[in-house]
Amino acid sequence: xxxxxxxxxxxxxxxxxxxxxxxxxxxxxxxxGLGWSELYRIATDLRTVNAIxxxxxxxxxxxIINVPFGVLVAWVMxxxxxxxxxxxxAAVDLPFALPTAVAGIALTALYxxxxxVGAYLEEWGIKAAYTPLGIVIAxxxxxxxxxxxxxxxxxxxxxxxxxxxxxTLGAGRFQxxxxxxxxxxxxxxxxxxxxxxxxxxxEYGSVVFIAGNIPYVSxxxxxxxxxxxxxxxxxxxxxxxxxxLMISFALLISINWIQAMTRRRYGxx
Amino acid sequence: MRISIKNVTKQFDxxxxxxxxxxxxxxxxxxxxxxxxxxGKTTLLRSIAGLEHPxxxxxxxxxxxxxNLSVGQRRIGFAFQSYAxxxxxxxxxxxxxxxxxxxxxxxxxxxxxxxxxxxLLDLVQLGGLEERFPSQLSGxxxxxxxxxxxxxxxxxxxxxxxxxxxxDAKVRKELRRWLRQLHDRLGLTTIFVTHxxxxxxxxxxxxxxxxxxxxxxxxxxxxxxxDPATAFVSEFLGTVNTFxxxxxxxxxxxxxxxxxxxxxxxxxxxxRRHGPAIAYVRTHEIELLxxxxxxxxxxxxxxxxxxxxxxxxxxxxxxxxxxxxxxxPRAFFEAGEVRVNSGLFVRATNARVFPQYN
Numbered sequence: 001x002x003x004x005x006x007x008x009x010x011x012x013x014x015x016x017x018x019x020x021x022x023x024x025x026x027x028x029x030x031x032x033g034l035g036w037s038e039l040y041r042i043a044t045d046l047r048t049v050n051a052i053x054x055x056x057x058x059x060x061x062x063x064i065i066n067v068p069f070g071v072l073v074a075w076v077m078x079x080x081x082x083x084x085x086x087x088x089x090a091a092v093d094l095p096f097a098l099p100t101a102v103a104g105i106a107l108t109a110l111y112x113x114x115x116x117v118g119a120y121l122e123e124w125g126i127k128a129a130y131t132p133l134g135i136v137i138a139x140x141x142x143x144x145x146x147x148x149x150x151x152x153x154x155x156x157x158x159x160x161x162x163x164x165x166x167x168t169l170g171a172g173r174f175q176x177x178x179x180x181x182x183x184x185x186x187x188x189x190x191x192x193x194x195x196x197x198x199x200x201x202x203e204y205g206s207v208v209f210i211a212g213n214i215p216y217v218s219x220x221x222x223x224x225x226x227x228x229x230x231x232x233x234x235x236x237x238x239x240x241x242x243x244x245l246m247i248s249f250a251l252l253i254s255i256n257w258i259q260a261m262t263r264r265r266y267g268x269x
Numbered sequence: 270m271r272i273s274i275k276n277v278t279k280q281f282d283x284x285x286x287x288x289x290x291x292x293x294x295x296x297x298x299x300x301x302x303x304x305x306x307x308x309g310k311t312t313l314l315r316s317i318a319g320l321e322h323p324x325x326x327x328x329x330x331x332x333x334x335x336x337n338l339s340v341g342q343r344r345i346g347f348a349f350q351s352y353a354x355x356x357x358x359x360x361x362x363x364x365x366x367x368x369x370x371x372x373x374x375x376x377x378x379x380x381x382x383x384x385x386x387x388x389l390l391d392l393v394q395l396g397g398l399e400e401r402f403p404s405q406l407s408g409x410x411x412x413x414x415x416x417x418x419x420x421x422x423x424x425x426x427x428x429x430x431x432x433x434x435x436x437d438a439k440v441r442k443e444l445r446r447w448l449r450q451l452h453d454r455l456g457l458t459t460i461f462v463t464h465x466x467x468x469x470x471x472x473x474x475x476x477x478x479x480x481x482x483x484x485x486x487x488x489x490x491x492x493x494x495x496d497p498a499t500a501f502v503s504e505f506l507g508t509v510n511t512f513x514x515x516x517x518x519x520x521x522x523x524x525x526x527x528x529x530x531x532x533x534x535x536x537x538x539x540x541r542r543h544g545p546a547i548a549y550v551r552t553h554e555i556e557l558l559x560x561x562x563x564x565x566x567x568x569x570x571x572x573x574x575x576x577x578x579x580x581x582x583x584x585x586x587x588x589x590x591x592x593x594x595x596x597x598p599r600a601f602f603e604a605g606e607v608r609v610n611s612g613l614f615v616r617a618t619n620a621r622v623f624p625q626y627n
Contacts, residue, residue, distance in 0.1 A: 161353035164320055165415075167340045168347040169367035169422055179370065183357045 024245060031238040042239040047215055048224065052243060055221040058132055059200030062139030063147075066196050067189060070147025077148075078155045092149070095142045100205025107138050108209040130212025135220065138206040143196030150192035154185045187262050194255040201248055270331050270425040270458050271296050272317065277326030279312050279482075286312040287323070288482040294460065294475075299452050301473035302462045305505070309482035310462045311430055317460065318428050319343045330425060346419030346457075350431040352411045354403040360414050361386050361399035367422035389417040392451075409440040416448075420455075427452075429461035433468065445472050466506050470494060478502050497531075500623040503549035510555070510593045516546040516624055523548040524555065524586070524593075524617040525566045531621045541624040552596040554619040557582065559606050565616030568593070570609055575602060582607055586615060 077089055111118040111128040121128050128134050166176040204222040211218040221244055228237035272294040279287040287309045294300050302310040315321040319340040328335055335343055355363050364386040390396055393413040403411055433441040449472055452459050463469050469476045470490040477487040486498040497503040514521040519530045519542040558565055571592055572583040580602040582595045
């Protein structure tokens with residue numbers, strides 16, 4: 001074994017404990033103190049159910065949208081050399097760096113019925129701001145870098161000779177992409193999807209401005225937690241939080257499992 | 270298939286990779302493109318494949334100009350130095366790839382594809398490893414999968430880029446012998462690129478020595494080894510000693526013996542018969558003589574490497590800056606004359622002399 005295992009594992013556990021596990025455990029403990037019947041009542045409350053379901057499905061749609069577009073952005077940046085490439089590269093990270101509230105306000109201004117984009121959508125009879133569609137737009141915005149940044153390094157790793165090999169064997173460009181390139185970046189695409197999805201479920205700042213926050217319609221779970229807190233309803237807040245924690249954890253575990261299955265197809269790699 | 274390369278040039282940005290190369294390759298020939306890195310050998314191979322597009326010149330397959338055919342249309346089997354296997358596919362699927370991507374109307378049935386791929390894996394002696402992934406194979410096995418994959422499309426010519434470059438010495442030798450047998454069995458025109466002269470000389474029917482984007486000499490291994498056409502070939506093939514000397518009416522003195530200037534192609538103008546020259550003498554073309562003969566030039570043994578059938582000896586010779594390298598038969602060494610610091614005489618038995626032009 002590599003020396004230093006004991007101390008580094010010890011440090012890792014203490015660190016993870018302080019930063020992640022103890023706060024989460026506190027959350028679970030707090031809601032466990034409520035008793036089953038109370039917990040059940042809050043969890044099945046229609047407003048709670050609606051909010052959580054809204055958070056999950058909008059995050060899922062946003063992450064799905066980010067997969068093809070994130071892969072495309074990564075492809076353009078890896079494969080082409082053009083002026084402004086570095087600028088584009090930096091721009092991809094903006095959703096990471098920008099305060100999410102700023103992004104939310106900017107998106108709202110754009111997609112509001114009198115905004116630049118919203119006005120056009122209005123003509124088509126599409127309402128973006130203050131509807132679940134607006135939530136999807138905001139979540140797509142914040143999820144993009146996760147897909148791009150996980151796919152990009154793997155794409156850079158694809159050997160030019162592998163593509164040439166496919167060409168010498170008679171594969172067309174489309175066949176090469178479909179049969180050779182996409183399968184070899186699939187694990188990274190799944191990771192990127194999982195990260196974007198997980199991030200979007202918990203997203204608050206950018207969503208609350210564009211969502212309109214109508215209970216039962218466009219009220220997301222994180223917002224419901226804040227509302228409960230403001231009502232001094234700590235029991236309600238922690239219950240919603242615990243439910244979200246469980247859902248996120250279950251999702252991440254199942255995605256990890258899917259990934260392990262995909263990795264197996266690579267032999268050892 | 271016959272391949273004609275006519276005056277092919279290739280310009281990368283402003284750096285010329287190929288400067289007007291012409292070469293005829295006969296059907297069923299096994300040809301080595303040999304040269305140091307940057308000599309243009311890989312560029313030539315890739316141009317034949319269609320992976321590189323020559324700046325000018327023509328490449329003909331059986332008399333038909335293929336310049337406008339894409340890589341896929343040329344029906345060539347190409348093996349890459351890095352193997353370039355599809356890492357997410359099993360060995361069987363790697364081999365089957367070229368058949369699976371065919372347009373539906375000339376694609377064999379699934380069962381037929383599987384049968385063909387299995388047969389090819391048996392041919393490259395990898396039967397039983399069908400379901401493995403490339404990452405589970407050794408380097409030599411991966412190279413053979415790459416070959417089977419290239420052969421699956423029934424190529425008209427097999428092009429191999431440094432096929433044994435990434436393998437260790439023992440596997441290299443085995444695979445070399447195996448490739449020769451495979452070539453003799455299939456009769457496929459084969460061109461391979463290498464920087465390893467031993468590989469080129471032992472494996473190929475014909476060796477094409479390249480340097481700086483030009484062909485220095487093309488000939489059978491014996492021709493290029495025994496009659497190097499240029500100074501570059503003399504220096505590149507075999508282990509040679511290089512001597513500065515002077516031409517006097519076409520004759521130069523090398524280690525106490527006189528040799529005529531080599532009959533080299535010098536392009537324009539008559540060959541120089543006077544002035545500075547450079548002489549190449551292989552390690553086995555120098556005789557070591559004991560004191561009683563008293564001919565040749567006195568020398569002192571500096572180091573002896575007593576391994577194998579021929580013993581390598583390093584000597585310091587009067588009037589020469591660099592130590593010279595000599596190979597002597599083991600019997601001579603065992604007679605006991607060759608010891609570090611013992612004095613001997615050296616004499617060149619053969620030398621190739623080229624006028625120096627720069």
